[in-house]
């Protein structure tokens with residue numbers, strides 16, 4: 581019997597979790613991936629894209645998916661803090677601008693008319709600057 585061990589908003593997130601579990605020797609399956617891929621507005625109605633495992637592997641799978649591996653990724657790939665162009669502070673954070681408008685337009689006309697822009701917001705001076713990727 582398959583038990584849902586995690587829910588995700590996007591199919592790629594579920595595939596990453598499945599790959600992580602299978603790297604530890606736990607067989608895992610992704611459910612509702614294609615339904616959400618075809619119409620992502622069904623995501624909340626379906627409970628997201630689900631990752632499922634055998635009932636006997638449930639506890640170990642939850643433990644593995646609950647691990648915080650961000651320090652390993654940062655040690656391997658490194659990280660450079662975003663610097664505020666106005667005051668030079670490194671106390672900045674990423675901010676998506678225009679998500680609400682883009683979502684509402686997508687709901688209304690079923691087409692992504694406005695893109696979501698990326699910006700950096702400074703905690704020290706409050707300035708917002710556009711993030712170019």
Ligand SMILES: [Zn+2]
Nearest residue numbers: 664667702705
């Ligand atoms: Zn600043």
